[in-house]
Amino acid sequence: MAAVMVGISMIVFGLSRLTGDPRLLYMTQGTRWSQEVWDARGRELGLDKPMVVQYLVWAGNAIQGDFGDSLWHKRNSLRIIIEKLPATLQLSGISYLMAVALGVILGTISAVTRGTLVDIAVRSFALIGQAAPPFWLALILIFFFAVYLDILPTSRRGDWTHFVLPATTLAWLGSAGLARLTRSSLLEVLDSEYIKLARAKGVSTNKVILKHALKNALIAPLTVAAILLASFLSGTVVVETVFAWPGLGRLAVDATKNNDFPLITGITVIFAGLFLISSLLADLLYAYIDPRIRIYDS
Amino acid sequence: MIRDTPLPDTATGRSNLRVPVLGTVYRWIRRYPVLPVMIAVGLAIMAIFAPWVAPAHPLESDLDFIAHPPVWMEDGTFDYILGADKIGRDLLSRIIHGSRISLSVAFIVIICGSLIGSAIGIASGMAGGLWDEIAMRIVDLVYATPFLLIALVAAVVFGTSFQLVLTLLTIFSWPIFARQTRGLTLQLKNMDYVASARVNSASQFRIAFRHIMPGVFNTVVVIATLQIGSLILTESVLSYLGVGIPAPQPAWGSMVADGREFITTAWWVPVMPGAAIFLTVFAFNFIGDWLRDYLDPRLRQIH
Numbered sequence: 261m262a263a264v265m266v267g268i269s270m271i272v273f274g275l276s277r278l279t280g281d282p283r284l285l286y287m288t289q290g291t292r293w294s295q296e297v298w299d300a301r302g303r304e305l306g307l308d309k310p311m312v313v314q315y316l317v318w319a320g321n322a323i324q325g326d327f328g329d330s331l332w333h334k335r336n337s338l339r340i341i342i343e344k345l346p347a348t349l350q351l352s353g354i355s356y357l358m359a360v361a362l363g364v365i366l367g368t369i370s371a372v373t374r375g376t377l378v379d380i381a382v383r384s385f386a387l388i389g390q391a392a393p394p395f396w397l398a399l400i401l402i403f404f405f406a407v408y409l410d411i412l413p414t415s416r417r418g419d420w421t422h423f424v425l426p427a428t429t430l431a432w433l434g435s436a437g438l439a440r441l442t443r444s445s446l447l448e449v450l451d452s453e454y455i456k457l458a459r460a461k462g463v464s465t466n467k468v469i470l471k472h473a474l475k476n477a478l479i480a481p482l483t484v485a486a487i488l489l490a491s492f493l494s495g496t497v498v499v500e501t502v503f504a505w506p507g508l509g510r511l512a513v514d515a516t517k518n519n520d521f522p523l524i525t526g527i528t529v530i531f532a533g534l535f536l537i538s539s540l541l542a543d544l545l546y547a548y549i550d551p552r553i554r555i556y557d558s
Numbered sequence: 559m560i561r562d563t564p565l566p567d568t569a570t571g572r573s574n575l576r577v578p579v580l581g582t583v584y585r586w587i588r589r590y591p592v593l594p595v596m597i598a599v600g601l602a603i604m605a606i607f608a609p610w611v612a613p614a615h616p617l618e619s620d621l622d623f624i625a626h627p628p629v630w631m632e633d634g635t636f637d638y639i640l641g642a643d644k645i646g647r648d649l650l651s652r653i654i655h656g657s658r659i660s661l662s663v664a665f666i667v668i669i670c671g672s673l674i675g676s677a678i679g680i681a682s683g684m685a686g687g688l689w690d691e692i693a694m695r696i697v698d699l700v701y702a703t704p705f706l707l708i709a710l711v712a713a714v715v716f717g718t719s720f721q722l723v724l725t726l727l728t729i730f731s732w733p734i735f736a737r738q739t740r741g742l743t744l745q746l747k748n749m750d751y752v753a754s755a756r757v758n759s760a761s762q763f764r765i766a767f768r769h770i771m772p773g774v775f776n777t778v779v780v781i782a783t784l785q786i787g788s789l790i791l792t793e794s795v796l797s798y799l800g801v802g803i804p805a806p807q808p809a810w811g812s813m814v815a816d817g818r819e820f821i822t823t824a825w826w827v828p829v830m831p832g833a834a835i836f837l838t839v840f841a842f843n844f845i846g847d848w849l850r851d852y853l854d855p856r857l858r859q860i861h
Contacts, residue, residue, distance in 0.1 A: 267699040271708065275715050285715065391840035393791055395798045396814055396832030399821050403829070407822050414822075494706045498795055502818075513799050516710040524714055528707040535704050 266319075268532040272525050273318050277311070285521040286328055322529060328522030332515065337526035341508065345530075348500070348507035352492045355427040359434030359492070360485045364478065366435065367442025372469060374447065382439060389436025394495065398429045398502040414503075426503045430495055434488055438481050446477040482549050486542030490535045591848045597841035605657040612651035613639070616808045620646040625824035641826040643817055649826070652808040653834045659809045660838065663720075664789045667727040672782045674728070675735025676774060680766055682736070683743025694740070697733040705730050706795070713801035723802050727789060738781060739774045746773045776853045784846035787839040794835045810835045 276285055283301050309317075321327070325338040333340055370382035389397075405425060406414040413422050449455065450473050458472050459465075497509030504510070508527055515523040586592055604611055614637075626642035627633055628649075640649040682693035709726050716722050746752060752769050760768070796802030797811030805812060810831045817827030 263695075264699055264702045268703055271703065272711060275708075275711050278715065387840065387843070388836075391787065391791075391836055391843050393794050393798070393811070393814070393832055393835045393839070395795070395811075396829070396836060399814070399818070399828050399832065403821050403825050407825075490704075494704050497706050498798065501799065512707060512710055516714055516799070516801060519714050521711075521714050524707075524711050528704065528711055531704045531707050532702070535702060539702065 264536060265532065269319055269322060269529060270315065272528055273315050276318075276521065276525070277314070286331070322526075327526035327529070330515070330520055330523040332518040332520045332523065337523045340511065340523065341526055341530055344506060344508045344511045347505060348493075348496055348509060351423070351426055351500070351505060351507060352430070352496045354423060355430035356434065356489060356492045358427055358431035359438065359488065360482075362431055363435035363438025363485070364442050364481060367439040367481065368446060368469070368474065370439065371443045371446035371450065382443075385432075386436040386439045389432045389434075390440075392433070394429060394433055394498045395502050397432065398425070398499055401425050401429055402502075426499050426505055429499050429502075430492065433495065434492060438485055438488070441484055442477065442481040445480045446473060449473045449477040479550050483542075483546055486545045487539070489538040489542060493531060493534055493538065591844050594841040594844035594848075597837060598845060601657050601661060601838055601841070604654050605661045608655050608658050612648075612654040613637075614648040614651040616647065616652045616655040617806055618647060622646065625820055625827055627824070628826050628830075640830045641824070643813070643827050644820065649813075649830050652813060653810070653831055656808040656810045656813060656831065656834065657838070659803055659807060660790050660793060660835070663723060663727065663793045663803075664786050666724055667731055667789055668782050668786055670724075670728045671731030671785070672735050672778050675732035676739040676778050678732065679736035679739030680743050680770055680774065683740040684747060684762060684766055684770070690740070693736065697736050700730060700733045703730075705792075706799075709796055709801055710799070718801055718804045720803055720807075723793060723796060726796075727792060731785060731789065734785070735778060735781060738777055742774045742777055743770050746770050780846070780850045780854045783842065783849050787842040787846065790835065790839050790842070 283298065286301065325336075327337045329335060330337045330340055366382045366385065370379045373379045402414050402425060405412045412424050414425075446469075450469075455468060455473055458468050463472070494509075496505075496507060497512060499505070500507045500509035501513050508531070512524060512527045512531075514520075515527065620642070623638060623642045623646040625644060626635070626638045626646065628641040629636055629639050631641075638648050638650070640653065643649055643652065678693055682690040705726075712722060712726060747765070747770065752765060755765055755769050793802060794809070794811030794814075797809040798815045800812070800815065802811055803809035813831035814828045814835075817824075817831070820827040821829075
């Protein structure tokens with residue numbers, strides 16, 4: 261965990277030292293620094309010292325939450341990030357829950373109704389979700405619901421209606437793979453001997469599916485769902501941009517457009533941290549779902 | 559193949575002999591990804607012969623035809639079959655030229671990524687020990703890195719370019735190959751036939767090339783095909799966010815971004831290039847799924 265975090269911080273730091281003088285990245289474009297400021301900044305970043313020391317200086321500041329002042333907003337980057345964080349967590353959290361529920365339910369329905377029109381509809385839903393670019397799906401939903409039917413707002417944050425379109429976009433994309441996986445693993449389980457036994461005993465179809473089959477069939481999809489959590493965080497970058505959602509993802513894209521290096525590095529490190537936390541959650545969830553992989557202290 | 563023999567249809571009393579072609583075609587479509595392969599081949603032809611296929615120049619604009627509607631709508635003309643964009647450039651021609659970018663990015667990256675990834679995977683599987691450990695930790699690191707954010711940082715540092723997109727995508731595409739080929743190599747190297755090759759004093763290199771590589775080949779091909787779709791998607795996302803292929807190159811993603819504000823007034827401007835991405839990715843995903851079921855069903859868990 262910690263090693264990965266160090267690795268990612270080294271990548272970000274390395275990027276800043278790959279081209280010319282890193283001081284240029286901390287300068288607002290079009291401004292000039294006097295020689296004294298230039299030298300002072302150099303000493304501050306430790307440019308006169310070896311690379312290892314420079315990294316430690318940078319990492320030391322980063323741990324204390326100092327990625328440098330944002331060039332565009334002219335204030336501490338971490339402050340800005342923390343202000344925007346709730347919006348992102350809210351959107352990705354809601355759409356993640358939607359995606360998992362949708363994926364599992366649709367996958368189950370499609371496995372149970374195999375070969376019927378319902379099954380075909382669910383499978384097309386999943387195939388579209390896997391092939392559609394997120395921004396395009398978002399635009400089409402905007403066109404249909406916000407422009408053509410005019411029942412939902414197109415963008416920005418507000419009451420719950422503002423959640424519908426961005427969360428649907430994210431949930432659709434996220435649930436596609438999940439639905440397909442649930443379908444195939446449920447079909448596999450339904451074919452196994454113990455299901456036949458349960459059926460032979462006279463257990464009702466609903467009970468066989470819900471109590472006997474799903475418990476086993478959901479292991480693979482839920483593992484994937486746990487991994488999906490991390491991809492939702494980066495998925496928000498695109499969706500936030502399309503829907504003008506005032507979160508971290510949009511902040512990152514704006515920071516890129518403004519060449520705001522301190523801010524974008526701060527966001528990247530924070531995102532990497534969230535990534536790691538979510539993969540840790542994934543591991544815990546996995547151990548909870550499938551007790552066979554639990555590690556016991558002996 | 560009992561169903562292939564023509565039997566009289568009991569309901570109508572007529573023989574099925576008259577239209578065996580339709581039945582064969584239908585069975586082909588059910589069994590092989592005919593339509594997706596046709597789309598993919600069509601795209602390849604489009605990409606290779608873009609300047610000859612496209613009706614107009616992709617960068618030539620005509621301000622009299624800003625957001626001109628496609629041919630089937632009112633005012634549509636055959637000069638702008640899919641309509642025109644925000645400065646009156648022919649959308650169809652731009653999409654055709656855009657296929658060059660998307661496909662070349664995807665193919666270059668997939669070839670580099672699969673070669674690098676499987677080389678590392680086979681090598682670390684064969685070597686084992688410390689090297690294996692280091693290689694797999696690097697794979698873990700790449701998996702744990704938020705790709706999109708690193709791409710944004712890199713765009714700030716280096717500025718956007720075609721080469722940057724290729725480099726970034728390659729860096730993030732090899733680990734899946736490394737992980738899968740390593741696992742397979744570990745399995746294969748304990749097989750009896752490898753042991754007998756070793757007894758016959760085959761070198762490590764010879765074993766890797768002659769005895770392991772053929773065994774991982776199918777897997778690599780399947781993963782590569784499955785990855786093409788997601789690479790095209792990722793490239794389009796980068797271009798959409800403005801950190802991919804720099805303007806005025808007609809990358810599909812940036813075309814959608816360019817036409818974004820037209821969604822309320824002239825939907826075709828952003829929707830058409832997006833549809834091109836969708837169809838392409840759809841076709842490649844379909845071929846990939848089919849290839850996986852055909853060559854290597856064990857890979858079900860991926861995707």
